[in-house]
Amino acid sequence: MRIITALVGTVLVACATGASPPVNRHEAPKLPAFVLEYAPIVALDEGEVLFPADIGKQLLNTIPKVNFTKVKGEPHSLTLNNLNELNKLGNTSVFLTAKDDITDIAREPSWVHGVKPNSRGETVGAVSCAIVLRTHPDNSTILDAFYFYFYAFNNGGHVAGIPEDFHIGDWEHSMVRFQNGVPTEIFLSQHSDSGEAFSYGALQKIGKRALIFAAFGGHANYATKGSHNIPVLEHLNLSAILEAVIPANFLQDKTSMGTLWDPVANAFAYNYTFDFNPHRSAEENNNWLTYFGQWGDEQYPLTDVRQFAILNIPALAYIMGGPNGPVFKHISLSSVCASPECDQTVIWIGEPPEDMLPTWEMHWTGDERDDESIDWFWKEFYADSDRSKMDENNATSIDQIFHAFANLRLLSSGHLSDQPLFMDMTGEEFSYYMTYSDYCRLVTDALAPFYDSPWWTRIWTVQEVILPPKAKFVFGPISVDMSCLLEAFAALACHMFEPCCSELFSRCDFRVRKCFRQLGSVLTNIKNMRASHGDGTNVELWETLTTFRARHATDNRDKVHGVLGLVNTWSGQPIIPNYRTATETIYCQAAISTAIGTQSLFPLHFPLQKHACPTLPSWMYRSGCSYFEAFWKCLCWDMILHMSETAGIAISARSKSIESYEAFANREAVLQLDKRFQTTEDTKWGQYSQSDYLVEQWINGLTLNTTFFVTDSGYLGLGPPETKIGDEVWCLFGGQMPFILRPVATTQEVILGQGKKQLHQVFGTCYVHGIMDGEIANNESIPAEILYLS
Incomplete structure (x- = not known):
């Protein structure tokens, strides 16, 4: 028979007045004094609101369920004394499921907040700790004292403002290894099987007792205060691109010197006399420690309206499954570390002067405590026991870091305080965002400072990003290599048009699509240009x-000067920056240089609308609109999509600009005038299925905001919205599409001594059915003429 027997001692006497019913205890040796003398003290975070909770009260607020269904045959009154009877009804598949909806923050139950320790570190009325002792069978001088800490709720944290890893019930622990009653090593658990092990002398102390820091919300234990990376990415099996782009500080714990908790002030204590395998021991008749089920809700599936997951990864879900209990925490291991993930780096904390040593009293006095005196530490590895070398080693490491960054371009999107992603959300207004709309709002609010940053809109930015061999983008506390960021976005954007995602993306919140479109407009062009510079194109x-x-x-003038550094080949004479030259002159010089150097009319292949410079000729490109805007103005892609919360479908709405409306009206009028244009059935606008989503976008893009025309020779065409009766269609040498030109009423002497010439104003390219495959150029009966563009 494998048995866990209770120890009778002063700690158990202290818990007799607690809210939890005492467990059945057999006579056993009293609790060794050194287990209490060296028991760790826990510093909760300054912003903590989820305090240690009574272990027994958790049973009053939960219902045992298997597969989200209440189990049948459970004890009429579930207590710590009979909790292990649930093993017969499902073993490890039993979940102590909250009676309250933990996602309904408007009616958040008070019991999830636990009991805040008082000025003496006691959780009055709550037993929140269990001590389990194990003597090594092969060496009786070694005793491991496990201190298990219980919290009613775990607030996992936020990634990009999105909540992650919330669950009912939270078990963390520390383990002190004693040899002949003297503490030698200590292990600190950090979420599930992760943790760190130290020599006992390495940690900060309050008297003889080790001081450990519990992370905000998630309660993981650390040796120091500050920010701590959570190695969650190692277990997610992500793609290479995501692994490369997601930084190590993707998910962090935060610790600080807040309320101090003395766990052993109210605690249960047990002696672990034999090893046992909980998966084979469902019938063993022991107390609550031998309950093998989970101490919280089962993880909600992604189909549950209350659930969502970052990147759709179940391990990064909002609501995670409750944890298992102390018997699963590797009590029987011979090593100090609980798992291979355990970090065995030793941290040595230097001792401050004797008169500055912290005392028990000075740390129970609330706001008057001085935690700066215990903040000195140096890192030391097992291989280096000479502490005198540490200053020199640290200096060398710092030099290497600075030299490494000297070869990089650091790019920042703004001050940390301006970014909602890193705002303090731990106060009274803290809430859990449950609806899909709120989730989308969090995504866009977090990314808005990123893609709305003025840094992206500067013309000089492109050279700062593209020319350095390496570039790192800094967004608040997150830094990422620019090439990884660009590759990750390119892969994501491409995937959005795959059949599995195109429909869902078309129906998602408009703000999210806008975010990705704006990111695409700035990242894609930079990526392509960096690639060209990298491969010598x-x-x-x-x-x-x-x-x-x-x-x-x-x-x-910097519209031209700001990109000259990117040009690595010139068809003609290079342009030299000259701030004594007028803006109009520089623009014309760039356009003429391109036309002559490439023997083409590339400058005419863009929407040629009025510019802020009124003296610019009509053939000059408009530098004020984006590349994407130029594209959709050429193709008239002015359709707007938004999400219908009730219908669950994407709805299209035509642009409300005057030009778009007139173009649509002209199109409808033509359809009515000529029976040949009539369709066989009514067009259904607005609803998009998975199969026709992209097709309909292109159809709308090619037809809206254009003018349908018929030439005097009977050719059909689509032209710019400014096209009027009397305009002319010309095929110009060097152009790739026909152009819409309009004769100007006045004449002008273009070439000295050759008289005045008729001028033509350029309005842009057009599509003319029947002449797009070179028919005009191959028709020798059509003479070539010389045109003069205004």
Whole structure:
């Protein structure tokens, strides 16, 4: 028979007045004094609201369930004395499920907040700790004292403002290894099987007792205060791109010197006399320690309206399954570390002067305590026992870090306080966002400072990002290599158009789609240009001008000057920055240089609308609109999608601009005038199925905000919305599409001594059915003429 027997001692006497019913105890040796003398003290975080909770009261607020269904045959009154009877009804599949909806914050139950320790560190009326002792069978001089800490609720944290790893019930623990009654090593648990082990002398002390820091919300135990990376990514089996782009501080714990808790002031204590396998011991008749089920709700499936997961990864879900109990915490291991993930690095805390040593009293006095005196520490590895070398080693490491960053371009999107992603959400207004709409709002609010940062809109930014061999983008406390960021977004954007995601993406919140579109407009162009510079591809002036035309400059001449550093090949004479030259002159010089150097009319292949510079000719490109805006104005892609919460479908709405409406009206009028244009059935606008979502976007894009025309020769075409009766269609040498030109009423002498010439104003390219495959150029009966563009 494998038995866990209760120990009778002063700790058990202290818990007699607690809210939990005492467990059945057999006569056993009294609790060794050194187990209490060296019991760790826990510093809760300053912002903590989920305090230690009574172990027995958890049973009053939960119902045992298996597969989300209440078990049949459970004890009429479930207590710590009979909890292990649930093993017969499902063993490890039993979940102590909260009676209250833990996702309904408006009616959040008070019991999840536990009991805040008083000024003496006691959780009055609550037994929140269990001590389990194990003497090593092969060496009776070694005793491991496990101190298990219980919390009613675990607030896992937030990633990009999205809540993650919330669950009912939370077990954390520390273990002190004693040899002949002297503490030698200590283990601190950190979420499930993770943790760190130290020599006992390494940790800060209050008297003889080790001081450990419990993380905010998640309660993981650490040796120091501050921020601590959670190695959750190692267990997620992510793609190589995601692993590369997600930083190590993707998920962090935060610790500080808040309320101090003395766990052994109210605690149960037990002697672990034999090893046992809980998976084979469902019938053993012991107390609550031999309950093998879970201490919280079962993890909600992603189909549950209350559930969601970051990147759709179950291990990063909002609501996680409750934890198992102390018997699963590797009590029988011979090593100090509980698992291979355990970090066995030793941290040595230097001892401050004798008169500055912290005392028990000075740390129970609330706001008057001085925790700065215990903040000195140096890192030391097992291989180096000479502490005198540490200053030199640290200095070398710091030098290496600074030299490494000297070869990088650091890019920042703004001050930390301006970014909602890193705002303090731990106060009274803290809430859990449950609806899909709120989730989308969190995503967009978190990313808004990223893609709305003025840094993205600067013309000089492109050279800062593209020219350095390496670049790191800094977003608050997160830094990521720019090349990894660009590759990750490219892969994500491409995946959005796969059949599995296209429909869902088309129906998601409009703000999310806007976010990705704006990110795409800034990241994709930078990625392509960095790739061109990396592989030696020729980059010409006109490519850079059109790619980054939407970026702003205090001086409009920098629209050209700001990209000259990216150009690595010139068809003609290079342009030299000259701030004595007028803006109009520089723009014309760039356009003419491109046209002559490439023997093409590339400058005419863009929406040629009025510019802030009124003296610019009509053939000059408009530098004020984005590349994407230029694209949809050419293709008239001015459809707006938004989410219908009730119908659950994407709805289209035509642009409300005057030009778009007139273009649509002209199109409808033509359909009514000529029977050949009539459709066989009514067009159904607005609803998108998975199969026709992309197709309908292209159809709308090619037809809206254009003018349908018929030439005097009978050709059908689509032109810019400004097209009027009397305009002319021309095929120009060097152009890739026909152009809409309009004769100007006045004439002008273009070439000295050759008289005045008729001028034509350029409105843009057009589609003319029947001449798109070179029919005009191959028709020798059509003469070539010389045109003069205004």
